[in-house]
Structure formats: structure tokens, C-alpha cells
Amino acid sequence: MATEITGMVQRRGAGLWLTHLAMIAGVLVIFFPIWLAFVASTVTQPEIVRPPMPLWPGDQLIENYTAALFSGVNVPVLTMLGNSLVMAVGIAVGKIVISLTSAFAIVYFRFPGRNLFFWLIFLTLMLPVEVRIVPTYEVIAGFGMLNSYSGLIFPLIASATATFLFRQFYLTVPDELAEAARVDGARPMRFFWDILLPMSRTNIAALFVILFIYGWNQFLWPLLITTDPSMNTIVMGIKQMFPSGDDLANWPVIMATSILAMIPPVVVVVSMQKLFIRGLVDSEK
Amino acid sequence: MATVELDDIHKRFGAEEVIKGVSLTVADGEFIVIVGPSGCGKSTLLRMVAGLETITSGELRINGLRANEKEPMDRDIAMVFQNYALYPHMSVAQNMGYGLKIAGLPRDAIAAKVAEAAKLLQLKDLLDRKPRQLSGGQRQRVAMGRAIVRDPAVFLFDEPLSNLDAKLRVQMRLEIRQLQADLGTTALYVTHDQVEAMTMADRMIVMNAGRAEQIGTPLDVYERPSTLFAAQFIGSPAMNVLPAEGGADGLRVAEMVLPNPAAITGPVMVGLRPEHLYPDPEGPIGLRVRLAEPLGANTLLHGTLASGEAFTASLAGVHGIGQGGTMLRLSVAPENIHLFDAASGRRLG
Numbered sequence: 001m002a003t004e005i006t007g008m009v010q011r012r013g014a015g016l017w018l019t020h021l022a023m024i025a026g027v028l029v030i031f032f033p034i035w036l037a038f039v040a041s042t043v044t045q046p047e048i049v050r051p052p053m054p055l056w057p058g059d060q061l062i063e064n065y066t067a068a069l070f071s072g073v074n075v076p077v078l079t080m081l082g083n084s085l086v087m088a089v090g091i092a093v094g095k096i097v098i099s100l101t102s103a104f105a106i107v108y109f110r111f112p113g114r115n116l117f118f119w120l121i122f123l124t125l126m127l128p129v130e131v132r133i134v135p136t137y138e139v140i141a142g143f144g145m146l147n148s149y150s151g152l153i154f155p156l157i158a159s160a161t162a163t164f165l166f167r168q169f170y171l172t173v174p175d176e177l178a179e180a181a182r183v184d185g186a187r188p189m190r191f192f193w194d195i196l197l198p199m200s201r202t203n204i205a206a207l208f209v210i211l212f213i214y215g216w217n218q219f220l221w222p223l224l225i226t227t228d229p230s231m232n233t234i235v236m237g238i239k240q241m242f243p244s245g246d247d248l249a250n251w252p253v254i255m256a257t258s259i260l261a262m263i264p265p266v267v268v269v270v271s272m273q274k275l276f277i278r279g280l281v282d283s284e285k
Numbered sequence: 286m287a288t289v290e291l292d293d294i295h296k297r298f299g300a301e302e303v304i305k306g307v308s309l310t311v312a313d314g315e316f317i318v319i320v321g322p323s324g325c326g327k328s329t330l331l332r333m334v335a336g337l338e339t340i341t342s343g344e345l346r347i348n349g350l351r352a353n354e355k356e357p358m359d360r361d362i363a364m365v366f367q368n369y370a371l372y373p374h375m376s377v378a379q380n381m382g383y384g385l386k387i388a389g390l391p392r393d394a395i396a397a398k399v400a401e402a403a404k405l406l407q408l409k410d411l412l413d414r415k416p417r418q419l420s421g422g423q424r425q426r427v428a429m430g431r432a433i434v435r436d437p438a439v440f441l442f443d444e445p446l447s448n449l450d451a452k453l454r455v456q457m458r459l460e461i462r463q464l465q466a467d468l469g470t471t472a473l474y475v476t477h478d479q480v481e482a483m484t485m486a487d488r489m490i491v492m493n494a495g496r497a498e499q500i501g502t503p504l505d506v507y508e509r510p511s512t513l514f515a516a517q518f519i520g521s522p523a524m525n526v527l528p529a530e531g532g533a534d535g536l537r538v539a540e541m542v543l544p545n546p547a548a549i550t551g552p553v554m555v556g557l558r559p560e561h562l563y564p565d566p567e568g569p570i571g572l573r574v575r576l577a578e579p580l581g582a583n584t585l586l587h588g589t590l591a592s593g594e595a596f597t598a599s600l601a602g603v604h605g606i607g608q609g610g611t612m613l614r615l616s617v618a619p620e621n622i623h624l625f626d627a628a629s630g631r632r633l634g
Contacts, residue, residue, distance in 0.1 A: 195374075
């Protein structure tokens with residue numbers, strides 16, 4: 001079996017077909033709920049509640065999506081999408097800026113307490129939002145930042161993971177490069193802008209994708225601090241669409257909202273895929 | 286146009302003193318090679334001149350002005366690093382022009398200077414390439430170009446050829462020397478390779494354990510090594526060193542008696558360069574050959590003396606001497622016998 005030898009790298013014949021079959025089956029399993037959500041977003045309310053559930057799209061697509069986007073249940077989905085976008089981009093950009101600069105300080109400067117600060121930052125890895133949610137709420141409320149973008153964004157910005165990632169990346173940048181820049185006359189910030197930042201670009205892209213999705217998917221924190229429906233983000237907004245008590249859930253609109261909520265992360269991932277993979281695979285030194 | 290003066294330079298890393306007082310005056314346009322084994326402090330010395338390391342004590346003067354506290358960019362130097370240290374995301378032209386850009390030169394002036402340097406280094410067709418698209422030798426040239434465009438007072442080279450293959454190294458060695466001579470720029474060049482040191486230097490500094498063992502022209506160091514260390518470090522294969530006793534009838538090395546030109550008495554160390562030995566049936570040295578290495582132009586003979594000490598001779602031409610314990614008698618001219626103090630390793634006579 002000569003083909004067996006190349007097994008891991010390149011399958012041929014039956015192996016190839018089997019691999020594809022397994023892959024397609026996997027995709028179907030994962031895709032099916034999304035398909036159901038899409039179908040549900042294109043039919044009328046009575047059609048959904050009457051079994052069996054429809055498996056093929058209906059004719060209400062435009063009506064349902066228009067209803068979701070422009071009126072929604074509590075607040076137009078367009079508003080929630082906007083809020084989510086501001087929050088996700090704010091968190092991603094904020095985290096990247098903070099961690100780029102803090103990693104720069106930790107790696108390239110010798111100052112008293114450098115290690116202490118690094119470990120303090122590192123410690124926060126062990127403190128996700130949920131753990132510190134009560135004190136954080138207290139602080140944000142004290143600053144009067146409830147129901148505001150700053151309240152949504154700032155508590156989630158400080159990031160040990162990103163700082164750590166950039167620290168590790170900077171450590172792989174040869175010292176000679178910093179020295180060459182110094183001989184060339186570059187002050188530290190100039191070195192940061194002209195050399196370090198462009199070299200980090202693939203890492204930044206990869207991190208942006210991860211952090212954007214992280215920000216977009218935030219649920220608990222926005223749920224806690226946005227009481228005003230016009231500040232709701234979409235991920236928590238979907239939950240808010242479920243009626244309390246005996247009201248009927250407007251399933252087609254809720255499903256349309258779910259589908260809409262998925263689009264921006266998908267767009268970000270697809271559009272930055274190339275850079276993203278390059279960022280994970282090599283760091284171009 | 287610049288002179289560089291090092292005045293009793295010391296460097297301490299914590300409790301450890303790595304440079305123990307080096308003084309040197311480099312004339313304008315001179316090519317100085319700092320050579321020594323790894324860990325001798327040669328790179329540290331260069332980096333102190335560059336301003337990448339602080340000077341613990343002593344004074345560094347560039348063009349007569351104290352430079353100890355100056356930032357690298359204010360010292361009017363340019364440095365070529367061992368791994369080239371090219372900025373990976375910039376093109377060749379951008380790499381070369383970066384220093385000028387920081388200095389605030391207008392764009393067309395930078396382009397003109399870069400073009401001029403590129404012409405000098407045959408990099409014209411590569412200006413738009415990224416460093417990763419270049420071969421080792423080309424990267425080396427770009428690193429040189431980056432140093433040249435700034436038109437510095439002093440070039441500093443930190444083992445720039447150590448990442449190249451042997452053939453390219455010989456070629457780049459010539460190119461660097463030629464370029465430096467054409468530009469007339471003072472240069473300090475660090476290497477661990479004694480051949481590079483011999484071929485490139487106007488004067489060389491042989492460093493050992495943080496000290497300058499000898500400062501002089503390559504031939505000076507070769508012909509009159511001032512210490513045992515310099516004697517053994519310069520020259521290939523290394524000098525044979527044997528303990529001896531000086532007396533009226535000559536130098537007694539075990540049971541051999543060599544001429545004693547300076548009539549030195551007492552215990553000494555005798556240094557004999559392998560290439561200064563010649564076959565002589567009446568010669569005082571008896572070498573039992575263990576291994577012969579024919580190199581074509583000459584043959585290296587490794588073996589032992591009657592006293593059991595390892596000894597190497599380099600004889601001209603190809604010899605049909607086998608490996609099997611041939612006994613060979615050798616002689617050496619009195620002027621080629623180097624004598625060193627047994628205790629201090631200083632040259633005698």
C-alpha cells in the first residue's frame with residue numbers, strides 16, 4: 001500500500017472520498033441549526049408554531065427582516081447592531097493599543113517594578129469579567145457610565161492575553177534591530193512606530209479578529225449595565241426579545257435578528273482570513 | 286574624517302569586569318581590527334564606541350571630543366551588525382534611507398544618496414526588494430549601504446562576515462577593505478577570525494580576557510608577538526610552545542638544544558612557528574609524525590617530540606611522508622625563535 005505512506009499529508013482514492021464525506025457530514029451537522037434559524041426567519045409566526053417545523057424557506061424574508069431591522073421587538077435591530085459594532089470595535093482596538101504599548105514598555109524599558117507590573121497584568125488572566133463583575137459594576141456605576149459606550153467598552157479593555165502575546169512577539173524580535181534603529185537615530189517611540197508596529201501587523205490582525213468576536217459575543221456585561229433598550233447590544237438583545245409572561249414570542253423576527261447578529265463576525269473573519277492565518281502561523285521576521 | 290581615542294576604557298557588568306583598561310588611538314582613515322577569542326570583550330568594546338553600552342570608566346573621544354555620554358546617533362558613527370539587522374518590512378532603499386529620513390533630509394536628497402550608495406555596492410536592481418528576498422551576501426551589502434549613506438566619521442563592524450560561506454567571506458573581505466580605502470573612513474572591525482584580522486587590518490588589537498595583549502600592524506604581531514597569547518592566537522596553524530631552560534650553550538628543550546640568540550638564562554617558553562621549520566638531517570628537533578595533512582602548497586605534519594609533547598610543522602610542497610611514525614629531523618633559523626617569560630608570558634629579547 002504505497003498510498004498509505006503519504007496518508008497524513010495527502011490521501012488518494014477511497015481515503016480521499018471518505019475524508020470528504022466525513023467533512024461534509026460534519027459541516028451539515030453544524031450548519032443545520034443555522035439553516036433552521038434562517039428558514040424560521042422567512043416564514044410567518046403561525047407556520048413556525050404549527051408542527052412540523054418547515055424545512056424550506058418561506059416568502060416572508062423581506063417582511064421579517066425589515067421588521068427586525070427597523071422596528072424589532074423592544075428596539076430596532078439596526079440600533080443594536082450599531083451598539084454591538086461600536087462595542088466590539090472599541091474593545092478590539094482598545095485592547096490592541098493598550099497591549100501593544102504595555103508590552104513595549106515591559107520588553108524594551110528597564111524601570112523599577114517592571115516585573116511586578118508584568119505579573120500584575122499577568123494575574124488578571126485569572127480574573128475574567130464574571131469574577132470581578134460586582135466591583136466593576138460598582139466602579140462603572142460610580143463613574144456614571146451605565147448605559148454608555150464607555151461603560152460597555154472600558155472594563156473589558158485591559159487584556160493580559162494580548163499583552164502577553166505581544167510581549168512574546170517582541171521578545172523574538174532580535175535586539176540588533178532595536179540597536180540598528182538606535183544607531184540610525186530613532187528614538188524609542190519612533191522605533192515603535194516605524195519598526196515594531198509594522199512588524200506586528202499580522203499579529204495585530206489575528207488579534208483583532210479574535211477580540212472582535214470576543215467583544216461581539218459579550219452577553220453578561222451588557223445585560224448588566226444597559227438598562228436603556230437603545231443601548232442594548234445585539235447578543236443580549238436577542239435574549240431581551242423573549243417575552244416575559246404569557247406574551248407570544250415573535251419567532252420570525254427573533255430568528256431574523258439571530259441571523260443578522262451572525263453576519264458581522266463572519267464578515268470580519270472572512271475578510272481578514274488571510275492576515276489572520278498568517279498571524280497565527282508565522283511572524284515574518 | 287575622524288580620529289577615535291580610547292583612554293583607559295573599563296567596563297563592568299555587575300561585579301564582573303569585562304574590559305580591564307584598553308587604550309588606543311585610531312588615526313584618521315585607519316582600519317583597525319579587534320581580534321580575539323569569544324568572550325574576550327571585543328564586541329563589548331565596539332559597542333561602547335557605538336554607544337550601545339555605557340562606559341564604566343575611562344574616556345572615549347571621537348574627533349577629539351568626549352563621546353562617553355552621547356547617544357549613538359550623535360556620535361557620527363554607523364554600524365554593521367553580525368546578523369545585518371535589516372528592517373524586515375522595509376525595502377532595500379527604505380532600509381538604507383531610514384537614518385537619513387529620521388535626520389529629516391528631504392525625500393529627493395535621500396533618494397540621491399541611496400542611489401549613489403547602491404551604485405557603489407551593485408545593489409541598483411535590488412532597491413525595491415525586501416530583505417527576505419535577498420541572499421546572505423546581498424543582505425550584507427545592504428547593511429553596508431545603510432552605513433555608507435549616512436557618510437559617518439567612523440564605521441563599526443561587528444563580525445559582519447561570520448554568517449557567510451567561506452568563499453563569499455573572502456570576496457566580501459576584499460570589498461569591505463576596498464570600499465573603506467576608497468571612502469577613507471576610519472573603521473573599527475571586530476572579528477574572531479585571525480585571517481580576517483591579518484588581511485584587513487592596518488593595525489590590529491589582539492584582545493584576551495578584557496585586555497589588549499598587543500596593538501600593532503599584522504606583520505608586527507606576527508613577527509614580534511609581544512605575549513604568548515598573541516603569538517599563539519595569530520598564525521595558522523598555531524605556534525608550538527615548549528618550556529625550555531636558557532643556558533650558555535643554548536636553549537635546552539627537553540633533550541634538544543636550540544640556539545639561544547639573545548643569550549637568555551633561566552626558565553623560558555620557546556615559540557616556534559610551524560612554517561618556520563625546515564627539514565635538516567642535522568637539525569636539533571626530532572619529530573615523530575603521527576598525521577600528515579597535505580594541503581597542496583604545503584603539508585602539515587602533526588606528531589610528538591621525543592619528550593612526548595605535541596608538535597606541528599608546516600613544510601613547503603607535497604611530501605611523501607606517511608602516517609606511520611616516520612622520524613623527521615627539523616631545524617629552525619635563530620631569528621625565528623621566539624622567547625617568552627615563563628611566568629608572565631611577555632616577550633623576551
